[in-house]
Amino acid sequence: MNDIVNAALLVYAGLFPIVNPVGGAPIFLSLTRHCPDAERRKMAGRVTVNSFFLLLACILVGSYVLQFFGISLPALRVAGGLVVTSFAWQLLQSGGTGEDQRSAHGAERPVDAFYPLTMPLTVGPGSISVAITLGTHRPAPSAGVFQYSLVAGGTITGLLAIALTIFLCYRFAERIVTVLGPRGTSVMIRLSAFILLCIGIEILWHGCSGFIDLAKTAVSSSGSAG
Numbered sequence: 001m002n003d004i005v006n007a008a009l010l011v012y013a014g015l016f017p018i019v020n021p022v023g024g025a026p027i028f029l030s031l032t033r034h035c036p037d038a039e040r041r042k043m044a045g046r047v048t049v050n051s052f053f054l055l056l057a058c059i060l061v062g063s064y065v066l067q068f069f070g071i072s073l074p075a076l077r078v079a080g081g082l083v084v085t086s087f088a089w090q091l092l093q094s095g096g097t098g099e100d101q102r103s104a105h106g107a108e109r110p111v112d113a114f115y116p117l118t119m120p121l122t123v124g125p126g127s128i129s130v131a132i133t134l135g136t137h138r139p140a141p142s143a144g145v146f147q148y149s150l151v152a153g154g155t156i157t158g159l160l161a162i163a164l165t166i167f168l169c170y171r172f173a174e175r176i177v178t179v180l181g182p183r184g185t186s187v188m189i190r191l192s193a194f195i196l197l198c199i200g201i202e203i204l205w206h207g208c209s210g211f212i213d214l215a216k217t218a219v220s221s222s223g224s225a226g
Helices: 002-019 020-033 037-069 075-096 101-107 119-124 125-136 143-173 173-225
Strands: none
Touching: 002 037, 002 101, 002 119, 002 125, 002 143, 020 037, 020 143, 020 173, 037 125, 037 143, 037 173, 075 119, 075 125, 075 173, 119 173, 125 173, 143 173
16 A cells, blocks of 8 residues: 555656646636637546546656657657747747637637647646656566556556646636636736746756766766777
8 A cells, every 4th residue: 555655646746746737727728718618628628638648658658669769868858848948938928818719719720639738738748758757667567566566556546646636727727717817817827838938948958968968978988998
């Protein structure tokens, strides 16, 4: 039981700060303002399901996929940082004012549940990097089926808790925005966009630092061989 609880807490504590569904709720509402209420509720459910399975896939097979394509974690962070930074900058410039445009939703471009609502808004490259890192620390099946099953159960429990938090924040995003008010919502959206921009730059910096460390290691190895 302790293994299950520890694994669940590790996954939830590691992913919650960077997934940040509370900060993403006003942005989610802003991007789906043109949708009717029923459609927005369904969109929240689809984003939740997409996020759960995307994070689960990253934990289970993410490291193997990177190895198969010869992609290093620094490369993932650089590319992901650029995507998050670009998305956050566009959102910061537009402001996401949250004005009610549902009466003219037919003229609006339909928003997709996967991009940008699931990725990069909810599950961005930072979350993917954390999930892959968590996956590399899980025990191998050879360590014992019982131990592996306990950790796997705890991991899934943690992901379900993250998914439930995402659903609640997005499902009741309008209530959260109502409590904040128009001015508070505008501030929250811009603040969330700025934080997302900082996260993107931080991910990009870590990726560049990883490349620098790899270069130093290669130079040291070649020097030792010489």
